Amino acid sequence: MQGRLNAYxxxxxxxxxxxxxxxxxxxxxxxxxxxxxxxxxxxxxASIPVPEVPPDLAERIRAxxxxxxxxxxxxxxxxxxxxxxxxxxxxxxAVALTLGTLMSWKITxxxxxxxxxxxxxxxxxxxxxxxxxxxxxxxxxxxxxxDERP
Amino acid sequence: MCAAGGGDARAFDEVVHRHQKxxxxxxxxxxxxxxxxxxxxxxxxLRILDAAPRYRPTALFRTYLFRIVSRxxxxxxxxxxxxxxxxxxEPADPNPTQIENxxxxxxxxxxxxxxxxxxxxxxxxxxxxxYENCGYKQIGEALEVTEKAAERLLARGRNTLExxxxxxxxx
Numbered sequence: 001m002q003g004r005l006n007a008y009x010x011x012x013x014x015x016x017x018x019x020x021x022x023x024x025x026x027x028x029x030x031x032x033x034x035x036x037x038x039x040x041x042x043x044x045x046a047s048i049p050v051p052e053v054p055p056d057l058a059e060r061i062r063a064x065x066x067x068x069x070x071x072x073x074x075x076x077x078x079x080x081x082x083x084x085x086x087x088x089x090x091x092x093x094a095v096a097l098t099l100g101t102l103m104s105w106k107i108t109x110x111x112x113x114x115x116x117x118x119x120x121x122x123x124x125x126x127x128x129x130x131x132x133x134x135x136x137x138x139x140x141x142x143x144x145x146x147d148e149r150p
Numbered sequence: 151m152c153a154a155g156g157g158d159a160r161a162f163d164e165v166v167h168r169h170q171k172x173x174x175x176x177x178x179x180x181x182x183x184x185x186x187x188x189x190x191x192x193x194x195x196l197r198i199l200d201a202a203p204r205y206r207p208t209a210l211f212r213t214y215l216f217r218i219v220s221r222x223x224x225x226x227x228x229x230x231x232x233x234x235x236x237x238x239x240e241p242a243d244p245n246p247t248q249i250e251n252x253x254x255x256x257x258x259x260x261x262x263x264x265x266x267x268x269x270x271x272x273x274x275x276x277x278x279x280x281y282e283n284c285g286y287k288q289i290g291e292a293l294e295v296t297e298k299a300a301e302r303l304l305a306r307g308r309n310t311l312e313x314x315x316x317x318x319x320x321x
Contacts, residue, residue, distance in 0.1 A: 006305045010279060012286055037312055040319045045280045045311075048258045053174045054188055058166050061195045065162060068196060 005031060009038045162202070165211075166195055172212060172282055173219050179277045180223045182262055190222045209291055216284070216292035220274050227270060257318055264314040271295075272307035279304055 001024065007013045008021045025032050129135035173194055178187040197218055265273055271293055278284040278292060289300040312319060 003301075006301060006308075009308075010286065010301070010304055012301070037319065038308060041308060041312055041315065042280060044257070044261055044315055044318055045276070047254070048179070048261050050175055050178055051184060053171050054184070057174070057188060057191060058163075058170055060188075061166050061170075061192050062163060064192060064196055065159070065199050068199065069159070 001028075001031060005034060009035065162199055165198070169212065169215055170195075173215055175281055176216060176219050176274075176277055177223060179265070179281055180273060181226060182266065186226055190219060190226055194218045194222055210288065212282075213284075213288045213291045216278060216282070216288070217294065220292055223274065224270050260315060260318055264311050267314060268307050268310055272303050272310070275300060275303035276307040276311070 001021075004013065004017065004021055008018060013021065025035060125135075129139070170191065173191045174187060177190040177194075178184065181187050181190065194215065198215070265276065268276065274293060275289050278289050284292070286297040286300040286304075289295075289303070290297045293300065293303070295303070
């Protein structure tokens with residue numbers, strides 16, 4: 001009866017068995033007290049309030065979901081790409097990085113004839129002047145004049 | 151849920167909107183802490199989103215949700231520090247209504263304490279049964295045990311609570 005009583009308390013018995021348990025309860029004070037205990041417990045448990053769902057919870061979930069989707073899009077492309085595609089993408093990236101590095105190196109390297117001219121005429125401070133500046137133009141003039149000397 | 155698995159953001163928002171309350175109730179009643187419950191619920195929905203492309207509706211979505219929340223709750227208590235009990239200040243000159251409120255507060259605190267003393271799976275089973283109206287089948291699926299085991303978890307949980315709350319049961 002104990003097992004059936006638990007199932008009865010949990011609302012798990014089919015109707016016919018419920019009636020059979022109720023019939024038993026009418027004549028068994030021990031089981032009746034057991035059921036009453038369980039009812040009192042259920043009432044006690046119901047007395048705990050729960051705070052309302054935090055109002056920003058859904059928005060926080062949405063925000064984190066959006067971040068995750070962005071990561072998944074890029075990661076997903078790489079995972080889904082075939083090996084030749086990944087190789088091609090890596091090659092393009094490597095070439096772009098190399099060209100970029102070379103171009104920036106070229107820009108920052110001073111033109112050798114201009115460096116020589118700056119040295120020859122004691123105009124060291126002009127050597128690092130940017131392209132198109134007056135100092136650069138002057139050095140260009142000086143270096144071309146040096147080239148023309150016999 | 152299937153639409154969310156196909157990348158439909160609005161479908162996922164709808165899933166969150168519809169199911170955040172039961173997820174929150176389960177997490178908060180189990181953990182008893184607002185911040186921890188919030189973290190668990192957030193993580194639960196993110197895991198649901200990650201798994202959405204593979205989701206197959208073989209059972210009630212709520213059961214699936216409770217399974218994820220339960221797992222996260224169990225993980226959480228393994229890392230958890232004890233939560234300090236809230237001290238209720240004594241009023242200077244209590245009137246009958248205040249005394250009644252204090253008694254109710256004390257009762258609610260006693261029930262919370264009793265729940266925290268249950269083994270984790272019994273606690274989850276009790277919460278799902280008494281607060282979320284879950285049956286043995288749902289509880290079993292959420293806790294990844296058989297229906298018979300769910301019945302036993304409930305019976306043992308009930309017995310323990312009745313002993314711990316005997317004082318309040320007599321009143």
